[in-house]
Amino acid sequence: MSNYRDIASQGLWKNNPGLVQLLGLCPLLAVTATIANALGLGVATLLVLVGSNILVSLVRDYVPKEIRIPVFVMIIAALVTCVQLLINAYAYNLYLSLGIFLPLIVTNCIIIGRAEAFASRNTLAHSAFDGFMMGLGFTAVLVVLGASRELLGQGTLFDGADLLLGEWASSLTIQVWQVDTPFLLAMLPPGAFIAMGLLIALKNVIDSKIKARQPKPESVAVTRARITKVS
Amino acid sequence: MAFKIASSPHVSTSLHTNTVMKRVALCLIPGLVVQSYYFGFGTLIQLLLAVSTAYLAEAAVMKLRNKNIKATLSDNSALVTAVLLAVAIPPLAPWWLIVIGTLFAIVIVKQLYGGLGNNVFNPAMAAYVLLLISFPVQMTSWIAPQTIALNHADILSSLFSIFEFRHSFLAEHFQLSIDGTTMATPLDTLKTDLSMGLTTTESMTKPIFSGMAAEGWFWVNMAYLIGGAIMLKLKVIRWHISIAILASLFVCASFGYLISPDTFVSPLMHLFSGGTMLAAFFIATDPVTAATSPRGRLIFGAMIGVLIYVIRTFGGYPDAVAFAVLLANMCAPFIDYYVRPRSYGHRTGN
Known part of the structure; x- marks a missing residue:
């Protein structure tokens, strides 16, 4: 895993934390009712992930193997507290709507997973890039899920974007169609489970399509000359 | 005299899946008749909607799965699911309710699990629960039994109500007469x-x-x-x-x-x-x-x-x-x- 292209494709597609590793399902299912919430949580996770990968990669040679997990968790917890305070200060409404899932980023398996599996074994630059790509992959899944649920549930896109980006963004809200009665299932966690399952199925379909399109390695036909004499 | 020679098991039965399902559907008829007597034509309209949606959905999924469409459709299981869902939901519920429910029952609950015989949940009931938690208002307003209702829901007003024709004078008239009859x-x-x-x-x-x-x-x-x-x-x-x-x-x-x-x-x-x-x-x-x-x-x-x-x-x-x-x-x-x-x-x- 030395080249950046490989790291990028692992994080964004092949080993996507949301779709393939199925990590961080709790926030994934709980806060993706709208794009704004999904994007908020995704960016917060991305920041923590990059920060933790950098720090873990820096200290990896000085931490005894036996106590590495507590040390990693402390690093992550400190970073999450920073991000939480920042969001509290600069996007208070988003802070309210994300609620408990913001501090819960500490327990998100993606972060400790990448710290343990990648950052504790690789150089600083690679680790930072890996954190960024994994975070981006996770955010992408969150946003797609949030978009589909928001569209199905209330027929809008970017509703409540002003929570995330400030007052001007309230004009971003797109009313795709008028819904008299919101489709509650799409906004409830069971709907998130079903949508997630369909999303994973879609990824598998695309993968198998790509695989089918690749030229098959030509089988080398072994032709053997008869050397024994037939009597 | 010709003897029929066959290997064991020596049990003769005609009960194939399609026969069983057909009998289940036929045995639902008494209930269906009484229900439409008390609650109007709505149930029958819902039934038509549900059955046609179920067959279309089943055929579409079978096409996607490269399976034999005709064999699957003739086992009548989609029919039973559709009928059960149609009699379970309120007779004058809007048309999209039964369509969403039937699609969910056939495509997600039944076919995504592998089709008839592999589904974990009863398709009709899973769809009913989906509709109940998603659209509680529409799913809990039944019409009053026709014997005590002030207004009878005849076939025309049932149609107007189910297909939500709201924007005409005629529709408003019918809508009013129906609204007077819904109750818990x-x-x-x-x-x-x-x-x-x-x-x-x-x-x-x-x-x-x-x-x-x-x-x-x-x-x-x-x-x-x-x-x-x-x-x-x-x-x-x-x-x-x-x-x-x-x-x-x-x-x-x-x-x-x-x-x-x-x-x-x-x-x-x-x-x-x-x-x-x-x-x-x-x-x-x-x-x-x-x-x-x-x-x-x-x-x-x-x-x-x-x-x-x-x-x-x-x-x-x-x-x-x-x-x-x-x-x-x-x-x-x-x-x-x-x-x-x-x-x-x-x-x-x-």
């Missing part, structure tokens, strides 16, 4: 009244009840009971599940009623209102999602009966049939695992 179901009324401090006897003096049971609902349930009896006679279903449901519901309800008749609903009311009979004979007996051995079926049925009582009495929703059936569906493999019939030659409990 008897079980819902009882639940609300009990929470407001009325006793059951006081609540049951309302016009929606007649005597000891609910107006209209009693005969609808009776008709499903007759349909169920015919199915038992034709050996389409076995008795274990149905009897276990009715018996356990009766025992629970009698227990509550004997302790405090003012705050608990009578056993008769439990047995003959809502979807009790429909569930006991047509829904819970689905061979795919129920337990398989006789003893397992008794446990399965008893579990549904107790759950219906508990959810109806203490839960947030007025009727509980769908939730009870789904919860029991989840337990069916577990029940089957622990209630294995003894194989011949083996000791018990090995």
Whole structure:
């Protein structure tokens, strides 16, 4: 895993934390009712992930193997507290709507997973890039899920974007169609489970399509000359 | 004289899946007739919508899966699912409700799990629960039984109501006459009244009840009971599940009623209102999602009966049939695992 292209494709597609590793399902299912919430949580996770990968990669040679997990968790917890305070200060409404899932980023398996599996074994630059790509992959899944649920549930896109980006963004809200009665299932966690399952199925379909399109390695036909004499 | 020579098993039966499913659908007819007598043409319109959606959805999925479309469609299982869902939802619910429900039942609950025989949950009931939690308002407004309603929902006004033609003078006229007739179901009324401090006897003096049971609902349930009896006679279903449901519901309800008749609903009311009979004979007996051995079926049925009582009495929703059936569906493999019939030659409990 030395080249950046490989790291990028692992994080964004092949080993996507949301779709393939199925990590961080709790926030994934709980806060993706709208794009704004999904994007908020995704960016917060991305920041923590990059920060933790950098720090873990820096200290990896000085931490005894036996106590590495507590040390990693402390690093992550400190970073999450920073991000939480920042969001509290600069996007208070988003802070309210994300609620408990913001501090819960500490327990998100993606972060400790990448710290343990990648950052504790690789150089600083690679680790930072890996954190960024994994975070981006996770955010992408969150946003797609949030978009589909928001569209199905209330027929809008970017509703409540002003929570995330400030007052001007309230004009971003797109009313795709008028819904008299919101489709509650799409906004409830069971709907998130079903949508997630369909999303994973879609990824598998695309993968198998790509695989089918690749030229098959030509089988080398072994032709053997008869050397024994037939009597 | 010609002898027919065949290898074992020497059992002649004509009960293929399509025959069984066809008989189930035919045995639903008495209930369907009585239900449309009491609740108007809405049910029949919903039925048409559900059946056509179910067949289209099934054909589309079969096409995607490269399977034989005709063979799957002719097993009639989609028909039964569609009919069960159509009689379970309010007769004048908007058209998209039944379409969403049927699509969910066929595509997600049945085909995504691998088609008939592989689904974990009863498709009709899973779709009912989906609709109930997604659209609670539309799903809980039943129309009043036609015998006590102020306005009759004739076929034209039912059509206008279901297809939501709102923007014309004519539609407004019909819409008004329909709106005057929607009301809560008897079980819902009882639940609300009990929470407001009325006793059951006081609540049951309302016009929606007649005597000891609910107006209209009693005969609808009776008709499903007759349909169920015919199915038992034709050996389409076995008795274990149905009897276990009715018996356990009766025992629970009698227990509550004997302790405090003012705050608990009578056993008769439990047995003959809502979807009790429909569930006991047509829904819970689905061979795919129920337990398989006789003893397992008794446990399965008893579990549904107790759950219906508990959810109806203490839960947030007025009727509980769908939730009870789904919860029991989840337990069916577990029940089957622990209630294995003894194989011949083996000791018990090995």
